[in-house]
Amino acid sequence: MNGRSRSSSPEISPLDFGEDLAPLPVYKAAATTALDFSGLLDEPLKLHEDLSSGCGGQLWPAGMVLAKHMLHYHRDKLQTSRVLELGAGGGSVGLTIAKGCRIDQPLYITDMIDMEPLMQHNIALNELDDRVRGRILNWGEPLSQEIIDFKPDTILAADCVYFEPAFPLLLQTLEDLLTLNPSAIVFFCFKKRRRADMQFLKSARRAFRVTELEDEDRPVFTREGLFLYTITAK
Template sequence: MLETLGSRTSSTLSLNFLAGISEDAVPSRPTTTPESEIKIAVDGLDVPLKLSVDAGPGCGGITWPSGEVLTKYMSWRHSTDPDYLKNRTVLELGSGTGLVGLAVGLLQPSAKVYITDQKVLLDLMQRNVDLNFHQEVSSEADNGTSVCPVQVAELDWGGELPPGVPHEPDLILAADCVYFEVNGLTCLVISLQAYADADARFFKMLAKHFSSTQVDDDRPGEKEKYEREGVKLLRLVRTK
């Protein structure tokens, strides 16, 4: 079974929630300076996760609220069930900075994590892998040499899967993976209507092959907090 933890939208079976979202609930673009470095505390890690962020490549080069929510959820899920990610192959779509996938790899080094995005973001993702893993890696290959649990790969997920990307991962992660282009510029949110239209098209396509349910999140107050910011966590299960 493939599971996808997505964000910012509800099921395609109930898209009428979009009409009730106010503009204040749409996540605003975080501010950042070009080529800066930030640190994000992740429960379960002894040291903060380091991220190089750069708005130069576009929206994917910075962090967004949905990615941080998904990172916190995966950390909590790992703490409640340490075997959940053990030895699993994890594929993150539209990774951007690589935040979510990096956190998974640091939390569970036995996992094989692939953080993917379009070519323009590959260098940024690799810098972030190097920042967090350096030469110290935690899983051992069969030949006794050290290998990094997080791999960077190019994937335009609207097209064919290229070599080097797992075709049957155990878990697929995606946060803020819906975007659209205006005058050749990739933008996540320009207006509420465009945001709603993009999400509606995305989930109509997903409905052909996946069912969608909201993720159970028992952390006190967390679900209410991120839903006030227009963020939702969903589980997508392949139906055919």
């Protein structure tokens, strides 16, 4: 991926999707729901969903799978991890970790500027202001000094493969993060909606080590077209 020229993140709105692109979940009116991930959270996560600010305003299927996987299999290890979520939307995966795990240091949830108010709203709704930081991180753009100093070792990305023009931008950001910290692990979950989505995986395999993750729910989510991997530096 070296030598790829950087371009800034495109603006993406739910209305930009044609039928040949990833169909969105059914448009729901803005509302707040409570999620306990099959009892894995003692106190449910409150998640405000509002698609008016972008497609990340709603919890997507890979977000559900990844949040549950992290709680089920990585709760203890997360205590000392430096966690950063990419394309967090309303922040569901990162907020679930902050809610359900002891974490020694604040965790970052990131997305484009349009999602920032919803991230901040959900942080406040769950009284996680001292444990979660909502920040703008546009894929493909250089990492901010704050993120460079934080040097994440655990990166989360759920349902970030759905818009082909953004694939090189996301690959660039993964490359930047894995160069910053070559021992970092990216937990990566996505739902295949179009054949092009597998192109992302092909490119990722060329640049990184991509490994399927064990999960007892795999038979169920595989049937629904969901993939769960770790991505690490080669």
